[in-house]
Amino acid sequence: MATIAHSVGKWGKNHHADVMLVQTLLNLHIGGDIRLHKWLKPFSFSGRINGSSDADPTVTAIIIIQREILGITKPDGRVDPGGRTLKYLEGTSGAWGPGRPTPTASAPVIDPAQQIVNDFAVKTDAGAFKWLDRSTIASGLRARLNNPYLINQGQSGLCPSAAVVFQIARTKPEAYAQAVTDLFDTGKAKIGKWSLAPCQDLKDHRVPASIAEADWIIMASIRDSENWFIDYESETDRGGAWGNEVAAWMKKAGFTDIKEDWNYFFSKDVGNLVMARHWCAANYQVALLIDADMIDGKLKTLISKPNHWVVLDSKSFVILSKQDPVSFPVFTWGKRITIPRNGTLNLGDFLDMYYGYIACKY
Known part of the structure; x- marks a missing residue:
């Protein structure tokens, strides 16, 4: 079968053809190896990779396979020609499992939540939030669908929003992806029976430096939509929430x-x-x-x-x-x-x- 000529992943050479093959094999294993379902879902790919970031979906998948399947205590996030990780992906190491066929490169089934992001990413219209960038939102959303633990309120007081968004992202990924993309495209969204409609001032506000765009758009929209005392427009405004509010958010979100x-x-x-x-x-x-x-x-x-x-x-x-x-x-x-x-x-x-x-x- 075809194999890679150069290293792929964290600090790899990441030539397009090699990346495409590794991404295809990763998706086949993610879909077919039940041991991986706890951490990973199939992801969309195009032969591109951010080889300097652990948050890149390809690098994240490699690290999890190395740590959880291959038992490597210090995973390097890279697939090297002839290396142990590649042998697992190609099905020649024995780690693929008894009686399992060696995977062949074929188009994976795209996860529905990732497909929502793919459809969002190819649009060219300006979004409802003045200072947010479509490609940045798409990249951040893909990473969080693969690893919800990346969701981060930074130095803001948005910990209640972060806690609820994290729970939605890991249990209702399609609803999470749809909400983030709808907020960008239309300025409003629904999660279950929960309507989010942030004010124009928030949509015109710059993103605080400590928060990623993909996190800010949904966390701040939650706080602004729910907080009738004060608009959440910066890191310093009231971002907390009473417990009865948090419980109400969970109920409206479908929990x-x-x-x-x-x-x-x-x-x-x-x-x-x-x-x-x-x-x-x-x-x-x-x-x-x-x-x-x-x-x-x-x-x-x-x-x-x-x-x-x-x-x-x-x-x-x-x-x-x-x-x-x-x-x-x-x-x-x-x-x-x-x-x-x-x-x-x-x-x-x-x-x-x-x-x-x-x-x-x-």
Whole structure:
């Protein structure tokens, strides 16, 4: 079968014909190897690649295959001629699985969400947002469909929007892609029964430097559409949300069986955290309300307060006595972060800065 002449991927030579073959083989494996379905979906391709970025869909797919399938502890995100990753992709390493045919290069079935982005990307009209660029939105959206953990509110106060958008992107990718592209094209969108219609001032506002365009367009539109106290037009305006607002967003977006137990005045006990873990184990999406200082292992102070929403990203973690250390992963700030990411935090100190959860079924 045809093979590559030069390296493809992170810092590869990335010649067009080689990239096309690797992208084709990647899509065949993503579609055919059930082990990959947890992390990857088929993606559109054209023989082009951003070889300097881990967020490029091709590089992301290579890294995940190297780490999760081939067991490479430090994946380099590159496919080299004659290398182990290429042998897997060509079906000559044994990793393709017993009785599985060696894949041949053929057109993959395009994922419906990625097809929405493809159709959006070829349009040439100006969008409804003055300072946003179609190709930048398309590139960012493709990357987030392949890896929702890239969704990032930056230095803004949009953590409630980020938590909800992340849950939509990983459970309802077509609805997520349609909402982002519709916002750009028409200035409004619907997710389930949730209507987003940001004001003209927001559409005329420049994107804050710390937020990617693909994230800003939907997060700020959510906050602006829902916030009748003040328009969200910059990083400094009110971007937070009350728990009842977050629960209402989830319901309107099509999530069901909302479970909530939170407040803004008193921290919660271990029973509340146990229930949050229970709902996550039952395949609910679970958002936690915390004081963000706990992420860095800081302890409660006189000014500690509930100021940050994160998404629980573990179905099983150990809860012992209040003197024992606590450690589990959450989604926030564009990545999977372990609480605490610095130092140690015992359960009692965690509970002092934990204010409850909202869970929903998809």
